[in-house]
Amino acid sequence: MEGSSMELAALIAQVQANTAIAVGLIFVATAVGTAIGFALLGGKFLEGAARQPELAGMLQVRMFIIAGLLDALSIIGVAFAALLMFANPLLGPIQQAFGG
Amino acid sequence: MVEQPQAGAELARAIAWLLRIQALLSAGAGLVFAVIGGLPMALAALAGGGVGLFLTALTGLRVALSQGAEAKHMVRTFYRAMALKFVLAVILFVIVAKWFAGYFVPVVTGYAVTLIAYWLAMQKIGASAQLDNGN
Numbered sequence: 001m002e003g004s005s006m007e008l009a010a011l012i013a014q015v016q017a018n019t020a021i022a023v024g025l026i027f028v029a030t031a032v033g034t035a036i037g038f039a040l041l042g043g044k045f046l047e048g049a050a051r052q053p054e055l056a057g058m059l060q061v062r063m064f065i066i067a068g069l070l071d072a073l074s075i076i077g078v079a080f081a082a083l084l085m086f087a088n089p090l091l092g093p094i095q096q097a098f099g100g
Numbered sequence: 101m102v103e104q105p106q107a108g109a110e111l112a113r114a115i116a117w118l119l120r121i122q123a124l125l126s127a128g129a130g131l132v133f134a135v136i137g138g139l140p141m142a143l144a145a146l147a148g149g150g151v152g153l154f155l156t157a158l159t160g161l162r163v164a165l166s167q168g169a170e171a172k173h174m175v176r177t178f179y180r181a182m183a184l185k186f187v188l189a190v191i192l193f194v195i196v197a198k199w200f201a202g203y204f205v206p207v208v209t210g211y212a213v214t215l216i217a218y219w220l221a222m223q224k225i226g227a228s229a230q231l232d233n234g235n
Contacts, residue, residue: 038182042175049171056171060178061111062225064163067182068118068156068218075155075189079208082193087201 008098015091019084026081030074037070108167114221115160121217122153129213133206144196144203148210151192156214159185 045063049056083089126149134142159181166177200207 046171046175056174057108057167058110060174061114065218065221072215076208076212078190079193082197083204086194086197
């Protein structure tokens with residue numbers, strides 16, 4: 001019985017460790033991708049506004065809409081990371097297999 | 101800077117249109133999930149859509165407040181609004197992940213559906229730009 005619970009604890013620890021790495025990778029990927037995207041977007045906006053200041057307002061509307069698409073995947077990634085961190089569905093089958 | 105009030109109105113119109121379409125889309129997602137899986141799934145989809153709607157409204161409001169300012173001020177406000185959006189997205193999705201742990205697919209679908217509004221907005225802007233060019 002003790003061996004079984006040790007095995008369960010080891011399996012859960014393994015899943016949690018791998019989940020922590022996955023969550024870290026998700027955050028890194030979303031941060032890098034969004035940072036590059038926003039940097040390009042902001043840079044191009046400033047360039048456009050410097051060339052034609054009268055179009056700054058119109059460019060801002062387009063920047064706002066593109067930013068919504070740009071951070072969409074990042075936020076979905078963050079949502080999955082939140083799920084893995086706080087309600088990990090990968091632990092369920094292990095606990096079921098051990099009758100927990 | 102004569103064009104600024106017109107640009108401000110354009111931004112306000114764009115945000116209002118986005119919010120309207122997002123509300124419609126998340127209501128549609130809620131209906132679909134209500135048919136598929138009943139009330140809990142519908143609520144989860146509505147929660148996801150609500151997160152998208154709230155984040156768009158908040159970011160839009162903050163960006164709209166910087167209208168008419170210098171370009172560098174606009175960019176600064178924009179980056180701050182986006183940072184706030186990310187932080188709030190993390191907090192809201194943590195809360196939603198705890199509440200709807202068993203129904204996460206409808207939550208993410210509800211959120212993803214609200215993003216269609218941005219594609220539609222881009223299409224709308226492209227179409228109006230073509231009209232302005234006389235094509």
